[in-house]
Amino acid sequence: MYTKKFNTHNCFSLKKTKIYDLEVNTIKKDIKNIHLAVCPPDGQVRLAVPIKTTDEAIKLLIADKMPWIKKQQKKYSQQERQTKREYVSGESHYFLGNRYRLNVITSDTKPRIEVKKKNYIDMYITPQMSTEKRTRLMESFYRAELKRQIPALVNYWSKTTGLTVNEVKIKKMKTKWGTCNPEQKRIWLNLELAKTPTRCLEYVLIHELMHLKEKHHNEQFEQLIKTYLPQWEQCKQELNNNPLGFAEWPTTNAQ
Numbered sequence: 675m676y677t678k679k680f681n682t683h684n685c686f687s688l689k690k691t692k693i694y695d696l697e698v699n700t701i702k703k704d705i706k707n708i709h710l711a712v713c714p715p716d717g718q719v720r721l722a723v724p725i726k727t728t729d730e731a732i733k734l735l736i737a738d739k740m741p742w743i744k745k746q747q748k749k750y751s752q753q754e755r756q757t758k759r760e761y762v763s764g765e766s767h768y769f770l771g772n773r774y775r776l777n778v779i780t781s782d783t784k785p786r787i788e789v790k791k792k793n794y795i796d797m798y799i800t801p802q803m804s805t806e807k808r809t810r811l812m813e814s815f816y817r818a819e820l821k822r823q824i825p826a827l828v829n830y831w832s833k834t835t836g837l838t839v840n841e842v843k844i845k846k847m848k849t850k851w852g853t854c855n856p857e858q859k860r861i862w863l864n865l866e867l868a869k870t871p872t873r874c875l876e877y878v879l880i881h882e883l884m885h886l887k888e889k890h891h892n893e894q895f896e897q898l899i900k901t902y903l904p905q906w907e908q909c910k911q912e913l914n915n916n917p918l919g920f921a922e923w924p925t926t927n928a929q
């Protein structure tokens with residue numbers, strides 16, 4: 675199960691403890707429910723518990739959830755292997771939520787990416803172009819595509835919500851889909867969003883915009899998102915299914 679709370683952020687600052695042979699990052703917070711998460715990219719275990727939770731209760735909970743934790747960690751280690759790309763013909767790559775086959779074409783023209791056919795991404799490279807350069811070529815394509823999409827979305831959602839930002843920038847982030855600096859009115863979006871459907875990009879943008887009104891992921895925050903994007907849970911689910919996303923659920927047995 676997934677909680678109703680969406681996590682684009684590293685939500686906790688953490689204390690490392692060893693429970694059985696598992697390293698668990700635990701924090702005691704002023705919360706009602708326990709939140710357990712296995713986080714990408716390397717399957718780190720994070721646990722947030724109500725302040726009065728005893729160490730014994732934490733141990734029991736971890737023991738109870740161990741099969742799930744191990745399963746998630748296995749999933750991430752497989753995903754990590756999958757994300758290592760060589761940029762050769764036939765490889766699968768994602769763009770705007772669709773899966774494409776890469777078609778690498780060696781030519782003397784300027785290296786570039788073109789998506790002309792339905793199922794293929796054409797990558798024009800110069801002879802012997804390194805994997806690193808191919809990676810950068812793909813990233814600059816993704817970046818350009820996001821830059822093409824973002825202004826209209828920002829414009830629309832600023833008008834709709836009445837919330838304005840000074841800047842929306844794109845960067846590579848390992849654990850967050852987006853961040854917002856409410857003081858500077860600046861939003862950062864993850865480059866990886868170029869691989870997801872536009873509705874996911876839109877959802878993260880709205881999420882970050884709402885942080886201009888409400889800093890925390892509380893009930894009010896959720897209501898705000900719901901107001902503008904009733905189908906937000908579907909988008910959250912899609913992002914959680916992506917290697918960057920992570921599952922989390924509340925348990926009520928150890929309050």
Ligand SMILES: [Zn+2]
Nearest residue numbers: 682683881885
């Ligand atoms: Zn957030």
